Amino acid sequence: MKTRILIGLSTAGSAVAFIGNPNAALLSRTTSATANIPQPLWASTLEDVDTKKAEADDDENKEMSFGDRMASSGMASAAAVATAAVNAAVSMKPLDAPDVEKSYVALDKTQQELDEEGLPIVYDKDLIEQYWSKERGALNQRWGYFVGKAVPFLTKMTTLFIRDGKITDKEIPALSRQARVDLQDLGPTFIKAGQMMSVRPDVLPQPTLDELTKLQDSVVPFDTEIAVQQIEKELGGPLGQFFTSISEEPVAAASLAQVYLATLNDGKNTKVAVKVQRPSVLGTVSKDLYVLRRAAEVFQGLVDRFAPQQRTNYVALLNEWAIGFYTELDFSNEARNQQTLRDMMREKNIKGVTVPKVYHELCTRRLLVSEWMDGKKLSDATTEDIARVTPFAQEAFLTQLLEVGFFHGDPHPGNLLLLNEPTEEGYELALIDCGLMASINDVDRDNMISAVIHLANKDYASLVDDFIKLKILPEDSNRAAIIPLMDKALSPYVKGGGAKKYEEELKKLYGMEDSDMQSTVGGFQAMTQDALTVLNDIPFSIPPYFAILGRAIVTLEGIALTGNPNYGIILESYPFIARKLLREDRPEIQSALQEVLYSGEEGDSGLKLTRLLALLNNAAGAVATRDGAAFVDLDAVPENGLGFKEGLKFVLSDDSESLRNLLEPEVDSIVDILSRQIFRKAISDAVVALTPPRPPALPFLGDIFPSAPKLDEIRFPFLLPGSAGLRDPSLSVLTIKELTDAVAPKLTQADEIFALGLSDAATEFFGPDVGAFVKGESVFSAKTGELVIAALRSGAIGETDALSPEVVNSVIEAVSNTLSLVRGANSETSGIEKELTAAIDNLDENESARLKDIVAQITERSIARAIERLSVVDRVLGS
Template sequence: MAESLLGAETSRNSTVLKRYDPHAISRYYRWRPWKVLWRSLQVAVMFAWFVGSIQLDKILNRTERNLPLRAMQLRKLLTNLGPTFIKIGQALSTRPDLVRQDYLEQLTLLQDQLPPFPTQEAFAIIERELNCIVEDAFQEISPKPVAAASLGQVYKGRLYNGQAVAIKVQRPNLEKKLTLDLFIIRHVVKLIGPWLPINLSHDLRTIVDEFGTKLFEEIDYHNEGLNAEQFARNFRDSLEVKVPAIYWKYSSRSVLTLEWIDGFKLSATQCILDANLESDNLIRIGVESGLRQLLEFGFFHADPHPGNLFVMPDGRMAYIDFGMMDQLNQETKETLVDALVHLVNKDYERLAQDFVRLGFLTPDTDITPIVPALECVFADVVGSSVGEFNFKIATDRFSDLMFQYPFRIPAKFALIIRSLVTQEGVALCLNPNFKIVEVSYPYIAKRLLTEESPAFRRRLIEVLFKDGKFQWERLENMIAIARSDKSFDLVPTAQMGLQYLFSEESQFLRRQIVLALTEDDRLHTTEVQRLWALIQPDLHPSKLVNAAFGALADFSGGVVANLTPWAAPQSASKPADAREPQMAGSKRL
């Protein structure tokens, strides 16, 4: 690997490093101390001034008073140090377990904007990467970049078939700059750590390595194109989410040509309002698409800041920039649902166990003192209904908890948290009364009510029973919330529920329902009547009979038909035909 790094210096076509490898980088720069020394001197001078200012504040006893000023100075310092440090600052802005709240707020404002590099140089990169002159590849191309960021810049162009495209060109010599900076940061981070407002209960080199891995994935435009196509396949059944097409003939590892998206950045809230677009619908699309990525596909956009989300004139939401993506395995997806269920149930002991399973706490952590702390953080935040939940308040309080207990946010969850906080912040600009759980819970409720897997059935039962007692209000709320989603159909859901209720697997549930109807030495007719009044509009008698016989037919096969010949034609033909597409639809949730 060191040889390939050396080859990059003598050949313009060589790649410095295709994936992040701290050991290969270390071997390479060990023999080039002059490069390390010069860059280290630049970084050291700028940080020395900043650290000196913090120490002076301590001496003069003005640390707390000057915290906002120092936080702002840190943001500007990272911006001036260039692409690697801008990205480091953005990564730290997602780590409440590492950075105290004062600095965190400033780092979240860190802008990913740099002056563009010369167009002549950008065009030379395009020609080298595509092995043709610019005029042969593009019928039109803008003389100046339409956007410039820390890692590359974008031109607007047009192919010879008339398709408008965005041409993304990587900054020259970017990999060598990143490897040098990451090498320096990794080796001095322990030295400067005590002077920074960072929780050092974890090895910061591990954090740097996690970041370096994602950064090198981001600068591989071929990888980004593949990510975009996978994302598009996941949302192929959605009419509300747009993913730009990739034009591989005009793309490489350092140049990416993709479909041009017309619209407004999600950050341009006033433009969205002026265009008379339905802000509440945009919020719903954003939240639901985010939940589908996390809980359904497990493949999620890891950098969904407002600049990477576009609102199109027809009301669709377009995702762009797929350089930073991440994957959740099935166990993690299921644990996330468990954590949500335990949060709704206010079962903080099991919520703490979920944090262990998700990697927020090590397996040997004593969760006994953490359980009451979680209750203090979430008890009044959750409120009396899911609609009162405020994610930003919850994360702010959880950030404080990070400094008291041995929490560590895994890199992918740091990205998820930043995504949710950003999404909530943008939504609040569009609708000051927005509550993220109020919008997301219909999706969760619908999945709990319609998912056929045993794991989801167990979670539904866990929600509906607490301390052995049936939670009538939770069932009513869940059905009411799920019905707020226009695509939710209660009939196939009822049919699945009946099928499960009649199955051998649900013997315990049948006993619990009987107890629920008669608990506290009274017949719970009032609750049943209230529940019936809620669902009656969706359950016409004919539909309900069909659903019931369909469930019985699946449970007992031909027995039902033999015992009830007068109902045989109805249960044997019509429900079977009608049931099939409904069940297929429910499986897609």
């Protein structure tokens, strides 16, 4: 027979609902010694398990099954008793409202107005506690209603498990339907929780998704007459004073408000969306938050009792979500958030995604009027459309989260509109409902960026440091125990595909792919032991701000998985991270960029040119991967990546400021090494060309004429520039070899290795022609060397201001002319000239100006370096 076992899952980017429980026959072998420990929140699907051997003794099998069910029943009873005890203890404690001082939710804390029920318009801990103290009876009644819905549902699931050993497929539709009905009956707070889970096809079975999706549309609207009265009350005048028309029925009804299509009384009949809050919804939400807070206290008590080593404050997580949910009811705050988000996305030049314009003069605490957008909810779009706009949505969210630190906390499909027609600016997606926005500070953002880099590169040792900085792990963490478990727990997630793929990868990891019962049980035992180790030995905690951040990521990942079942948010976000590393010039980002470009084998701390090229490609969206296309390969340049033209444009763009600043000393070093190499080769060729040929040997007499002296050993007078590079030349008598060694010191072994690396990288990235150019082959002719020697002997160089802009420009022009001559003389290098010309022509005005400025600065520093070296030679000879 075949057995399917589903266990609840929680991954780094996924929140997963409980659908089934472990088969009792399997778990009896692994949990008998840990009956009081909650089952680990890992995902595992054991399919096609060959149990013929287990069925050999049918009676024994039945007896075991009955015993296991009894054991399960006993465990369920024990859990129920424990829950009741904790609930009783919690009910005796005073219940404080969440503290807003530690919240990441973006809200206006300056207002302290109360509504008709005595609740604060803007979240205020003390005022809410005052309200609760007067509403104790109503709160207890609401708690009783919640328990009346939750307990029967959970009891039914437990009964089915005890009876059948699992939740069978035939039971799921009815259970899903009941869950949806219960959530609807419980009201807006619980409806929103169900809506969040309706976008996880990788987690929930299709019947459950179908039911939860109905929560997007099945909210019963309130009467339009009441809505009109509310609008007129909020605006302080008759409807016609502000609008020329309004739809008879709401075009959308949500758990907190409903929306009407109206036209403004502005002489233009401008279409707007009028969002009206449900009557008395603030009181309902406040009571629900009390209920959820109490439920969180019960759950926290169970965790403290059964897993005291865990440090996650689940009450704090709930508090953060509660503060955000309460804040969603302040439409004035939402209007400010929406305008801020709209302005930010335009400032950051986000493509494809827009935020509707806000009409602030018509917005109040319960009324929001904004630009009308013709479109459909993303949940109603095709999978092809979802896949097409996912990159837009992803870029918008990553910019909000990791660049600005102000992000939309509720990006469910109903808040993402796929426009019927792109706007004039090319926007295809509209992000609406900005009631829940959250702020993340610079320090946490930088730590998140670092964590993504290390996770994408499978650097779990560094990831531990990131988790410590993010307060997920304590400073005294046992790294030896944590790192291998991180590898097992996170590597399957990085590969993408959501929870279903995670299950498959875990099966491979623990050797549960075949149908052999023994290997399956062994793999399951190993997985369970690792999970228990995480629960018992690693005191991790989830920071409160993850309550909103996790919700947003879970929702967006679920949407993306709908369009692409293999979507992996870590790898998909890496190009954005690469662009950020190249662009921002803050010390923290520079440090992260240095780590990527310089870290490597111990003792090797130089710039990794291949990594530089790889990072440029990563930023452009081309990522080389390893380990089954799951992790970024920092040390490989992707195939079909950037060409020289695109690479030069990217380096000179506004998006590479951080890289240019970091590489400035590296560029000087590269130019120095290359120029020394090229100069020495040119002078060497010139010496050969200028040395007179040896006189011919005479017949029978042989070589009777003395050979010509070696030109590079003859001392010549040279007029060299002064130490300041000004017009104060000094006479020096030295050989051409001494002159060459002074101007272009011989490359050290390290320099030669670096030059070879430059050549190899240039060959790999730009082709063999550019590689030969970097080596100095066929760049300058012997004639060029002769001209340099003649100029030094005549004093033409020493008699000028060597650091003047005119000299700098003349040097640049001379190099350019030389390259042009080389093109005509050497057909092998014509490709270089064409490629350079095409790359420069591809630059815009700002990029061209930036290139000109950079070249001038590099040339000036190169001249200054040569003058410094010559001045030292002059002092030595004069002493």
